Amino acid sequence: MNELQERIVKDGKYLGNGILKVDSFVNHQVDPNLMDACGREFAKRFANTGATKILTAEISGIAPALTTAIHMKLPVVYARKTKPITMPDQVYLTLAPSHTKGRMVELIVSPEYLANNEKVLIIDDFLASGQTILGLVRLTEASGSTVVGIGTLIEKSFEGGRDALSSLNIPIESIACIKSMDEGKIEFVDS
Numbered sequence: 001m002n003e004l005q006e007r008i009v010k011d012g013k014y015l016g017n018g019i020l021k022v023d024s025f026v027n028h029q030v031d032p033n034l035m036d037a038c039g040r041e042f043a044k045r046f047a048n049t050g051a052t053k054i055l056t057a058e059i060s061g062i063a064p065a066l067t068t069a070i071h072m073k074l075p076v077v078y079a080r081k082t083k084p085i086t087m088p089d090q091v092y093l094t095l096a097p098s099h100t101k102g103r104m105v106e107l108i109v110s111p112e113y114l115a116n117n118e119k120v121l122i123i124d125d126f127l128a129s130g131q132t133i134l135g136l137v138r139l140t141e142a143s144g145s146t147v148v149g150i151g152t153l154i155e156k157s158f159e160g161g162r163d164a165l166s167s168l169n170i171p172i173e174s175i176a177c178i179k180s181m182d183e184g185k186i187e188f189v190d191s
Contacts, residue, residue, distance in 0.1 A: 003037055004153060004176045005188055014184045018099065018128065018159060026125055026153065027060035032067075038175055039067025042123060042151045045173045046072070049148040051121035053077060055114065055136055057107055060125040064153050068123050077114055079107035079139060088112065092142045096135035099128055107135045109143070116144035127152040127174055130161030137168065154178065157189060 013021040025031040042064070054076045056065035062078055069076045083091065087110050098105045114120075120140045122133055133150055140147050147170055155162065155174035158181075165172055177189040 003034060007031070007034060008154065008176055008178075009186055012186065014181045014186065018156065018181070020126075020154065020156070020178070020181065020186075022125075022154070026063065030063045032063075035063045035067045036070075038064050038153055039069075039071050041175055042068040042173070043071030046121055046149045046151060046171065049121060049171065050119050051148050052119045053114070053145075054121050054123055055079065055109075055140060056123050057081075057132055057136060061123060064125060064151075065123040068121075068151070072121075074121075075113075077109060079109050079136060081105050081107065083108050092139045094135045094138045094142075096132045097129070098132070107132070107139060109139050111143065114139065114143040114145060118143065118145035119148045120145050121148055122150045123152070124150075125153050127155040127161040127165075127172075128159040130164035133161070133165060137165075149173070151175075156181075 007025055011024045015021050054065050054069045054074050057079045058081055065076045092109045094107050095104045096107055122136050137147050149171045151173045153175050155177040157177055157179050179189045180187045
């Protein structure tokens with residue numbers, strides 16, 4: 001999907017240390033038309049997975065997960081990073097390192113919304129090291145459910161996340177796959 005790649009080149013900013021800032025269209029200010037196009041693309045790619053629910057991590061994964069859910073007619077659950085008082089005492093919780101926060105973060109889901117025997121499609125903004133997605137996989141498995149696919153807007157292939165997820169033996173799809181960001185020049189896998 002060239003639309004996302006074009007937007008990354010036009011408005012993305014490489015900040016060094018493997019950090020790509022896409023705040024102006026994905027995770028601070030959201031371009032709803034672009035996210036809708038991405039959601040439509042994910043829905044097409046994962047149409048045959050039998051997914052019953054979409055899972056993501058707050059906050060940057062919510063926009064692509066929501067638009068995918070609209071096109072697939074599925075509910076979205078997002079893992080919270082802090083536990084609100086409205087959540088029950090017993091929760092599914094795991095820790096995952098955050099590259100952009102520079103520390104470990106909690107990922108928390110209420111058992112009310114991730115029940116036993118769901119077929120979970122994970123949608124997130126980035127696939128870098130794969131650690132956040134592996135955290136979402138752990139939450140899914142703790143609930144007694146199964147991950148049926150993983151979709152990310154942007155994959156940084158040079159960070160090894162796909163390799164970290166390969167043992168899951170499920171479809172992994174990225175709309176834009178970056179092979180390098182050397183010297184601030186973004187180069188995509190298919191270009």
